[in-house]
Amino acid sequence: MNRARNNGMNNMNGRVGGVTNNGTGGRTDMNGTNYNGTNMNGGYTAPNGNGRGGRNANGAALSGSLAEQIRALCFVKVELELYLDTHPRCRTALDYYYQTVEELKRLTEEYENTVGPLTAMGNVSTDQWHWVDGPWPWQQAGDFMREGDR
Amino acid sequence: MWIYQKQLQHPVKIERPNPRLASIIITALGGPDGETGAAMRYLNQRYTMPDGKVVGILTDVGTEEMGHQEMVASIVYQLTRNLTPDEIIAGGFDKYYVDHGAGIFPASASGMPFNAASIASKEDALASIHEDLAAEQKARAMYDNILRLSDDPDVNDAIKFLRQREIVHFQRFGEAMNILRDKNF
Numbered sequence: 126m127n128r129a130r131n132n133g134m135n136n137m138n139g140r141v142g143g144v145t146n147n148g149t150g151g152r153t154d155m156n157g158t159n160y161n162g163t164n165m166n167g168g169y170t171a172p173n174g175n176g177r178g179g180r181n182a183n184g185a186a187l188s189g190s191l192a193e194q195i196r197a198l199c200f201v202k203v204e205l206e207l208y209l210d211t212h213p214r215c216r217t218a219l220d221y222y223y224q225t226v227e228e229l230k231r232l233t234e235e236y237e238n239t240v241g242p243l244t245a246m247g248n249v250s251t252d253q254w255h256w257v258d259g260p261w262p263w264q265q266a267g268d269f270m271r272e273g274d275r
Numbered sequence: 276m277w278i279y280q281k282q283l284q285h286p287v288k289i290e291r292p293n294p295r296l297a298s299i300i301i302t303a304l305g306g307p308d309g310e311t312g313a314a315m316r317y318l319n320q321r322y323t324m325p326d327g328k329v330v331g332i333l334t335d336v337g338t339e340e341m342g343h344q345e346m347v348a349s350i351v352y353q354l355t356r357n358l359t360p361d362e363i364i365a366g367g368f369d370k371y372y373v374d375h376g377a378g379i380f381p382a383s384a385s386g387m388p389f390n391a392a393s394i395a396s397k398e399d400a401l402a403s404i405h406e407d408l409a410a411e412q413k414a415r416a417m418y419d420n421i422l423r424l425s426d427d428p429d430v431n432d433a434i435k436f437l438r439q440r441e442i443v444h445f446q447r448f449g450e451a452m453n454i455l456r457d458k459n460f
């Protein structure tokens with residue numbers, strides 16, 4: 126415990142193992158907050174993988190599986206929603222938001238037609254309720270129901 | 276109302292079970308600075324908040340915190356898969372296990388069930404937003420402590436993401452406070 130405590134003392138500048146205290150653009154300090162807001166120019170790029178044609182709002186190709194591309198765009202969408210809540214007149218953020226939502230709609234449709242429903246309403250099959258099919262988000266491959274006795 | 280999306284906000288893919296880490300990380304779900312409290316705090320504070328922008332940020336951050344509850348629960352779930360009784364005892368997970376098995380229960384690392392006494396909600400708008408600013412810093416500090424205690428890269432990847440979200444939320448709540456001040460609250 127002593128080591129953890131010392132570590133804490135050395136980390137008063139907000140670093141833990143290389144994690145900086147900076148959020149997305151917003152600098153935090155003990156005086157409260159800065160009000161400069163988020164840098165809207167940093168297009169989010171998903172981890173590498175096989176490309177499926179998604180694009181971010183800067184027009185750059187997204188990489189990763191379809192699910193990863195959707196997750197990346199959902200993150201951009203959430204981040205922009207929070208930003209727009211406190212900056213409802215920011216033109217740049219609004220444009221970025223609508224481009225992100227358009228792209229997200231397109232990829233969601235592709236996902237639900239080829240993989241499965243992302244929301245219950247996205248169950249496109251007319252003969253089966255695939256919403257209940259695994260895997261659920263916390264499950265790993267081959268993990269639909271837990272095996273083994275406990 | 277809410278609509279559920281069948282996807283985590285950030286991937287949780289943990290290779291190695293680790294009951295000791297699970298018994299620590301459960302506090303990020305049900306502890307005093309955990310995600311359950313975060314969601315409850317913001318979503319309940321909305322009703323008497325006197326400015327639409329601030330209601331919006333409480334709604335959207337509160338909703339994101341529900342997604343974080345799911346991420347933390349997924350971490351604990353994956354850390355406790357297929358454990359033997361010996362591993363449970365050696366990892367110090369026995370006190371949790373005897374009550375819940377490997378089921379997910381919102382409690383602190385010391386075993387205290389989630390307690391709404393760790394959150395605050397007041398009609399006074401500035402008091403509530405100050406509570407929220409402090410809550411985000413406390414959650415960030417809690418994630419710092421988890422990162423000091425964990426050397427599992429799969430766990431740390433998800434924890435670093437959650438930690439960074441607290442900083443963004445703090446920023447947005449700071450802007451919400453300025454909005455309230457501009458309206459002389």
Ligand SMILES: [Fe+2]
Binds near residue numbers: 411414441
């Ligand atoms: Fe938060």
